[in-house]
Amino acid sequence: MDQSAILARITDVVRDELDDDALALTPATRASDVAGWDSLAHVRIVVGVEQAFKVRFATSDIARLKTVGDLVGLVQRGLA
Amino acid sequence: MSINHLELPWLVGAPPDFRKACAALSPGDADVGARVQELASFRLTNTEAGALGRAIERLRSGGASLKPLQPFKLAILPGATFDMVAQSLPAAAARSGVLLDVVLAQMDQVEQQALDPQSQVCRSGADAVLLAVDHNWLALAAPAHSAEDAQARVAGALARLKNAMAALSAHCGAPSVVLSLAVPPLPLFGSYDRQLAFTPRRMIETFNVALPELCEATGAILFDAATLANMIGTAAWFDPRLHHLYKVPFSTQAIPLFCDAFGRLLGAIRGRSRKCLVLDLDNTCWGGVIGDDGVENIRIGQGNPEGEAFLAIQRYALELKARGIVLAVSSKNDDQVARQPFREHPDMLLKESDIAVFQANWQDKPSNLEAIAKALNFGLDALVFLDDNSAERAMVRRALPAVAVPELPEDPADYPATLAAAGYFEAVSFSDEDRTRADSYAANALRAEVLSRSRDLGDYLNALEMQIHFSRFDAMNRGRIGQLINKSNQFNLTTRRYSEAGIARFEQGDAAFTLQVRLRDRFSDFGMIGVAICCADSEAAEPTWLIDTWVMSCRVLGRKVEEAMLAAIAQTARRAGVAILKALYIPTSKNGMVSEHFDKLGFARVSETGEGERHYRLEIADYRAPALPIQNLAEECEKLSGALLNAN
Numbered sequence: 001m002d003q004s005a006i007l008a009r010i011t012d013v014v015r016d017e018l019d020d021d022a023l024a025l026t027p028a029t030r031a032s033d034v035a036g037w038d039s040l041a042h043v044r045i046v047v048g049v050e051q052a053f054k055v056r057f058a059t060s061d062i063a064r065l066k067t068v069g070d071l072v073g074l075v076q077r078g079l080a
Numbered sequence: 081m082s083i084n085h086l087e088l089p090w091l092v093g094a095p096p097d098f099r100k101a102c103a104a105l106s107p108g109d110a111d112v113g114a115r116v117q118e119l120a121s122f123r124l125t126n127t128e129a130g131a132l133g134r135a136i137e138r139l140r141s142g143g144a145s146l147k148p149l150q151p152f153k154l155a156i157l158p159g160a161t162f163d164m165v166a167q168s169l170p171a172a173a174a175r176s177g178v179l180l181d182v183v184l185a186q187m188d189q190v191e192q193q194a195l196d197p198q199s200q201v202c203r204s205g206a207d208a209v210l211l212a213v214d215h216n217w218l219a220l221a222a223p224a225h226s227a228e229d230a231q232a233r234v235a236g237a238l239a240r241l242k243n244a245m246a247a248l249s250a251h252c253g254a255p256s257v258v259l260s261l262a263v264p265p266l267p268l269f270g271s272y273d274r275q276l277a278f279t280p281r282r283m284i285e286t287f288n289v290a291l292p293e294l295c296e297a298t299g300a301i302l303f304d305a306a307t308l309a310n311m312i313g314t315a316a317w318f319d320p321r322l323h324h325l326y327k328v329p330f331s332t333q334a335i336p337l338f339c340d341a342f343g344r345l346l347g348a349i350r351g352r353s354r355k356c357l358v359l360d361l362d363n364t365c366w367g368g369v370i371g372d373d374g375v376e377n378i379r380i381g382q383g384n385p386e387g388e389a390f391l392a393i394q395r396y397a398l399e400l401k402a403r404g405i406v407l408a409v410s411s412k413n414d415d416q417v418a419r420q421p422f423r424e425h426p427d428m429l430l431k432e433s434d435i436a437v438f439q440a441n442w443q444d445k446p447s448n449l450e451a452i453a454k455a456l457n458f459g460l461d462a463l464v465f466l467d468d469n470s471a472e473r474a475m476v477r478r479a480l481p482a483v484a485v486p487e488l489p490e491d492p493a494d495y496p497a498t499l500a501a502a503g504y505f506e507a508v509s510f511s512d513e514d515r516t517r518a519d520s521y522a523a524n525a526l527r528a529e530v531l532s533r534s535r536d537l538g539d540y541l542n543a544l545e546m547q548i549h550f551s552r553f554d555a556m557n558r559g560r561i562g563q564l565i566n567k568s569n570q571f572n573l574t575t576r577r578y579s580e581a582g583i584a585r586f587e588q589g590d591a592a593f594t595l596q597v598r599l600r601d602r603f604s605d606f607g608m609i610g611v612a613i614c615c616a617d618s619e620a621a622e623p624t625w626l627i628d629t630w631v632m633s634c635r636v637l638g639r640k641v642e643e644a645m646l647a648a649i650a651q652t653a654r655r656a657g658v659a660i661l662k663a664l665y666i667p668t669s670k671n672g673m674v675s676e677h678f679d680k681l682g683f684a685r686v687s688e689t690g691e692g693e694r695h696y697r698l699e700i701a702d703y704r705a706p707a708l709p710i711q712n713l714a715e716e717c718e719k720l721s722g723a724l725l726n727a728n
Contacts, residue, residue, distance in 0.1 A: 016099065016127045019134060040163045043322070047332045048127060059321045 001079060003027075006053075006072045013048040017041060027069030046071075055079060082497045083489060085311050085337055090486035090502035091123035092477070098128050102135040107144030113179070116146060118481045120174035126335050129168035136170050136179070147669040148461070149179035150350040155206035155254070156182060157190045157244070159217030160329040165338060172339035176347030176506075177461065187327065188217070194244040194251070202251040208301065208349070209248045210257045211241060214329050220261065220283045223268060227277035234286045238294060245298055255579050256300040257345070260288045262309030262330070264318050299581045301508055303345055308337060311501075344506040350577075351567035352461070354484055354504040357400055358452055360467035361411035361418055361440070365397075365430065366390045367492070371413055375420045381427025389493040394429040396496040401434055404514035405505050406456060406521050408437040410448040410465070415440045436521035445472050446479035456521065457634045459570075459670065464504045468492070511560040513607035520635060523604040541639060541709035544601040548641070548710050550648050550720040553587045553594040557608060561596055564611045568631040569670035573663070573677060576629050592616040592625050593652060595720075597645055599636055609633040610645055614653075614661075622659040625649075630663075630677075640708045646681050647705040647713065652721040654700050663696040 001009075011025045018036045031037040037045070046062055049071060055078030065071055083089050095101070101119060105112060116139070119132055139146060152173065156162055166184045173180035183204040185193050190211065193201040201209060215221050218237035224230035245256040261284045273279040277286075288306055295302045309317035312334060319331035330338070347353055362369045367379030367386045379387040380394075401407050407430075411418045418440035422432045432438070437455045439448040445467070453460050460482040467473055473485045486502045488495055507514075527544065534540035553561055562580045569575070578586070586594050597610035610632040617624040627649070632641060653661060663678045665671075675694075679685060682703070683696035705717075 017130070019099065019103075019131055039326075040161075043161075043326050043328065043332075044126065044130070044164060047322075051125075059324055062321075062325055 001076075003072055003076065006075050007068070009052055010049055010068065010071060010075070013052050014045055017044045017048055025068045027067060027072060029068040030066065049075065053079060082494050083501060085308075085501055086316065086333055088123045088336055088340060089489065090498050091121065091340075092487055094119075094122035094124055094128050098122065098124075099131045102131045105135050105139060107139050107142035109144075112139060112144050113146035113149045114481070116174050117149060117177065120171050121481070121484075124168075124171055124336060126164060126168050126332060129171035129336065129339065132171040132174070133167055133169070136174060140179070140181070146179045149174055149177060150352060151179045151181065152208075152346050152350055153181045153183065153204065153206045154257075154346070155201040155204050155209045155252075156184045157193055157201060157209060157211050157213075158185065158187050158329075159190065159213035160323075161187060161327045162212050162329065164328065164332060165212075165335055168335050168339045169342060172336070172343035173346050174343075175340065176343040177352035178343065178346045178350055180343075180346065190217075190244050191247075194247040197251040199251075202248070204252070206252055206254045208257050209252065209254050210259075210303075211244060212259065212329070213241070214259070215261045215264070215280065215284050216329075218261070218287070220287060221264070221280055223280060224278040224283060230278040230283050230286075234283050234290070237287055238290055242294060242298065245294075245300055249298070249581065253582075255581065256298070257303055258291060258295065258300050260291055260302065260304050260306035262306045262314050262317050265314045299579060301345070301349065303342060305338065308334070308341055312337065341503060344503045345508065348506040348508045349566065351569055353506050353567075354405075354464050355462040356406040356408055356436075356452070356456060356458055356464070357397060357499075357505075358408045358410050358449060358463055358465045359397060360465075360469070360472070361409060361413065361421075363468040363492070364466055364495075365394060366421060366425075366428075370421060371417050375424050378421060378425070380421070380425060386492070387427070389491070389495075391427070391429060393492065393495050396499065398429055398434065400505060401518045402515065403505075403507075403510065404517040406436045406458075406518050407434055408452045408456070408463075409435050409439060410445055410452065410467075411440045412442055412445075413440045434518075436518065436524075444479075445476050449476060449480060449483055457570075457637065464499075464502075466495070466499060468495075509559050509563050511563060511607075513560055513563075516605070516607065517635075520604050520606060524635075527601075527603060537638075538709065544603075544639070544709070546599060546601045546639065546710045547712050548644055548716055549598040550716045551596055552720075552723070553583065553591075553596060555584070555587065557596055558583050558587070560608045561611050564608065564631050564633065565629060568633065569668070570634055570673050571632040571637070572668075572671050573630040573674055574628065574666045575668050575671060578629075586613055590615075591628070592658075593649070593656070595645065595648060597632075597641065597648075599639070599641060606633070606636060609636045610641060612645060612649060614649065617660075617662060620660065620662075623657055624660040624662055625653055625658050627661065627663040640710065642677065642681065643706055644708050644710050644713055646703075647708070648717050648720055650698075650700060650703045650705065651717045654703075655721040659700055661698040661700060663698070665694040665696070667692040 015021055015023050053075050057074055061074055166182045170180040185201050193199040220237055224233050248256055263281050263284045267273045268279050273281045317330050317334055322328040359365055367390055370378055380390050381387045421428050437452045439451055460480055464484045465476055476483055477485050484504050531540050558580055562583055566577050591613050593614040595612040596608055598608050599606045613629040614625040615628045617626045663683055678696040683698045686695045686697055688694045
């Protein structure tokens, strides 16, 4: 799965979690750029992304996440 | 492995447009409460549950009436990050008929909230407070130094909980809900852990054994999280990663199961648990089709694996009946053919006398379920329908969304575990009356026969040879009194719910007069079937009692028990020098049957509000007790009113 497909699927997950169908994400997007993406939503989004791609991230990788691009990279490594 | 509880296999998966359906709910919709409950009845992911939870909040703040959902405010004092659970809970509660409002306190502020009467939680007006703490918070996660240290640590954990519970009871008057603790899958030695008092396993299990005693003593309610964790396995229950990252107390994949089970507990507290199991017959209670295969060829009984599986279903149904769940049958068959195995097959555990209503005919199942509910005087929301046929299940769900219809796995060997896991019959108390309830429905059939031989109603009631027993509330019967007050929905004039602690206060003098009523007739003993609470109205000019609570079991409808109760109240009031009885009817979606109750008893209607609340009064001087078909009524009234005078 290429990066843009992963980004699109992640966008679906975040839209579901934040209940906002108009939401758009780029690799540079940070949680703080998105209304409603607080620390609590972050847990739900991380778990939701894991379930959507059937992958499991390591504790340290989750702790280091900064941007949506980082999350795309984690998924890509998880799927490899 | 039998079934995977994590996947809530008894529920149907949510449709793809679920989030849209939630967004489309509008406060102005007709029956929006019932629609919410329908949406809640799907198997929901945390995301879907969150979407429905937000919709419920939006409807509530939009002023929508969400009847028939019953409001419940739950405050949560979490030891760790409980937010995801709190977000998923309202949807799961709606599945069990509860309109849940959650007040979630900050993490790890248990004592700060509980001990301060002005805290957010103490001022929240909560109906119950969940102490959501685990083995980490209670300092039972690490091994103790010695057996003595272990004992002290368990005692300390219990004392810490008890202290918070006592403060909550004093400051917000709400009972606590406490959790049993799961044992993390981290053995120190292995099997030997169980033999050493200082291991976390032993400490946590000792705590779990003591917890029900603490609940019994304090009136707290136990939520058995440990058993949920064990059902799915503690390796699946705990997620150390999410705990390290976000202090999430257990795996997010277990949240739907946790919330479903917790929602049922709230439903049980609000009297919304189901009361009747309706069984299909062919391929549900035995293998094969009786009409085609004949009684000698159906599979039921020992010695045949399939027959044993069906035997296990029958056994579980009988165990449910023994705890008071009413059994009924709905089968597409000729009546006599369907009854044949019950009468002739030696291996059948279920007997005809176990079945309160037997509907075997060629009508559609929804019509039969309606007939069963009517015959038992239950709402459709009291029924659970067990049927192997997925088309029948779908048809009943569509036609009668209030009936619970579990999805069933392919293999009948998994039916009992699926039915049990769905938890339709959750309870927070159990009394001797429960044991006999299912049988009293069988006695009803005998009464119907007496009725058929009676010339008129008076003749019939006299032939029943009824005996009544009145007394005031007492500690021994507090549990059953609480059940009647909290589980009666139909014959309930004010639908005021009181915890056992609240009932104890009435015993000790908060009420001017309390009444518990028992009834038996020549066929059976109904046990306690009526409760009333009268409070002194200190603002009235003349000595006045206000009937705060009046509930009666629907099993004794049409027997003049309400007239007998009024005779008891009026005679006692008269002897206590009371001049006026005031009374009140507060309408709910369920209690329409008693909307004219006080009119029929001869009270004068004083006023009626826009919401249909009716206020009544009765001058004691004008009241004359009617002649009633209860043999010992006069003696019982005399004894009760005399006892009151002696007590005061």
